[in-house]
Amino acid sequence: MADENISDLIERYLKEILADNEQVKIRRSEIAGLFDVVPSQINYVINTRFTIQNGYIVESKRGGGGYIRIEKVHLLDDIDVLNSLIDAIGNKLSKRDSETIVQTLYNNDLISRREVSIILAAIDKDAIDLNNSDLTDIMRANIMVSILNRLRYER
Amino acid sequence: MADENISDLIERYLKEILADNEQVKIRRSEIAGLFDVVPSQINYVINTRFTIQNGYIVESKRGGGGYIRIEKVHLLDDIDVLNSLIDAIGNKLSKRDSETIVQTLYNNDLISRREVSIILAAIDKDAIDLNNSDLTDIMRANIMVSILNRLRYER
DNA sequence: ATAATTAAAGTCAATATTAGTCAAAGAATT
DNA sequence: AATTCTTTGACTAATATTGACTTTAATTAT
Structure with missing residues (x-):
């Protein structure tokens, strides 16, 4: 290991x-x-x-x-964490960056371990791949932002 | 052998x-x-x-x-619901059917209310829309199957 | 003060080191 | 004969490593 x-x-x-x-x-x-x-x-x-x-x-x-x-970095509250993560996501989001973001959500106690894996499943390459890696990154960004926005008021 | x-x-x-x-x-x-x-x-x-x-x-x-x-990974034994849902989803999945599925998951205590809203955010029309409703339904099916597969095991 | 020198860190592109994809050919099974 | 499964290899993609060149800041010399 x-x-x-x-x-x-x-x-x-x-x-x-x-x-x-x-x-x-x-x-x-x-x-x-x-x-x-x-x-x-x-x-x-x-x-x-x-x-x-x-x-x-x-x-x-x-x-x-x-x-x-x-x-x-110490963000003041959950909303700050979510906002800065949403800001950091542009138009596209790589697999690697998405994993980092999910990890940060978990580290900040914004999501549970189960929720980590559900989110990772939702943006899994094999799920969202459309034979076009640019589109994949765009789709990943869209889904991630959608989830982050939901987390902003779903607590 | x-x-x-x-x-x-x-x-x-x-x-x-x-x-x-x-x-x-x-x-x-x-x-x-x-x-x-x-x-x-x-x-x-x-x-x-x-x-x-x-x-x-x-x-x-x-x-x-x-x-x-x-x-x-340890596959959960009692996952008939998941298996049949996965079987039922074909190539495409409408918004309406996806909501039914999520409701079924919740009714069977397979996901929490928060997880309901995360999943709905992940397959939200605005997130996965590609200006092509056929592709949207395909994407929705892919994501939903990926999530259902993830729910079949625990770590 | 100003210029020259030195001591850092930054950038970027080339190269190296892996794993992934896909389709064609071959082998086994039905 | 047809179908499915296995094997192969050429090409692609992701990640890591390296080094030449650039930029910035502090120090030293004029």
């Missing part, structure tokens, strides 16, 4: 720190050195695993004394 | 592991190499022998460190 790729390991490393801290401030090259990867891979990990959909905000500074800070 | 084909052997190999474990995580090319078949034959085995009807769910990831994970 070991995470096989290095990006997953880096993700796990950072999330372990974030389990005990509200934020983590790193020097990109240090983390890159720790895992023996090129520095830009840290950007890759952040861009794919620490997005706002995931519940993180990232800020950084270049130049001497530069850093990257990852912060767990 | 001497005249098994290779797909049967691969199936048996994986099911032997699953006899002792809840799940098995493989690298497609490794298993293909083990049995000296092309990698895509692993997909064939999975698609024909590890379906949800058989009580398995499969999830995978591509790219570096990619994998295929097969998980055993």
